[in-house]
Amino acid sequence: xxxxxxxxxxxxxxxTYPGGVxxxxxxxxxxxxxxxxxxxxxxxxxxxxxxxxxxxxxxDSGAITFNNIDVLRDPSAxxxxxxxxxxxxGAYPRxxxxxxxxxLAALKGIHGPQQQxxxxxxxxxxxxxxxxxxxxxxxxxxxxQRYGIxxxxxxxxxxxxxxxxxxxxxxxxxxxxxxxxAEVGEETVVILSTHIVDDVxxxxxxxxxxxxxxxxxxxx
Numbered sequence: 356x357x358x359x360x361x362x363x364x365x366x367x368x369x370x371t372y373p374g375g376v377x378x379x380x381x382x383x384x385x386x387x388x389x390x391x392x393x394x395x396x397x398x399x400x401x402x403x404x405x406x407x408x409x410x411x412x413x414x415d416s417g418a419i420t421f422n423n424i425d426v427l428r429d430p431s432a433x434x435x436x437x438x439x440x441x442x443x444x445g446a447y448p449r450x451x452x453x454x455x456x457x458x459l460a461a462l463k464g465i466h467g468p469q470q471q472x473x474x475x476x477x478x479x480x481x482x483x484x485x486x487x488x489x490x491x492x493x494x495x496x497x498x499x500q501r502y503g504i505x506x507x508x509x510x511x512x513x514x515x516x517x518x519x520x521x522x523x524x525x526x527x528x529x530x531x532x533x534x535x536x537a538e539v540g541e542e543t544v545v546i547l548s549t550h551i552v553d554d555v556x557x558x559x560x561x562x563x564x565x566x567x568x569x570x571x572x573x574x575x
Contacts, residue, residue, distance in 0.1 A: 361388045361544050368417030378403040380568040390540040392559030393548040400568040401548040405518045409439045438512030440503045442519045446491040452502050453487040463510045477505040497528030504535055515545045521554055533557055
């Protein structure tokens with residue numbers, strides 16, 4: 356059953372790096388179920404905001420909540436319901452997609468027949484079943500991104516963050532990736548951070564424009 360009450364809220368979130376660089380300046384956002392596009396040029400602060408929501412760094416001030424979770428006080432609770440695809444991610448060399456996904460599933464507490472079912476389903480969903488025994492470091496850029504979304508979807512996250520997922524992909528791979536995100540976004544809070552206007556136009560019902568560490572505008 357769809358949970359229409361899913362909501363991510365940010366209030367007054369700010370972050371200044373050493374040297375005085377204001378990466379985030381008083382960010383206020385309310386994001387519900389569906390696809391939210393965060394659009395802005397490189398250097399706008401999008402990745403800093405994504406890492407902050409994903410509990411990889413603490414803001415200097417502000418509050419972040421997801422449903423009943425106080426993200427800054429209880430980051431481990433947020434991580435249990437989070438899927439995160441960073442702009443750059445790694446995998447063990449000479450390891451197949453099937454083996455790696457099984458390993459990551461085990462780390463998330465998914466074992467036995469359930470693990471086999473979940474991993475196979477994700478490989479089919481991301482169109483990687485035929486390449487399941489191929490080493491990830493031999494994947495094309497598009498295949499690596501599809502593997503990235505497969506690992507991010509382990510455990511059925513209710514919050515999914517994807518940072519610049521289609522940069523460098525050819526049109527066919529971009530469309531395939533967009534279709535996966537659109538399907539996931541029907542029942543999950545998905546934040547798509549990108550500088551590619553077409554990604555947002557195709558996928559997102561709500562868009563935030565970001566520049567110089569600020570949210571400049573939010574609209575449909």
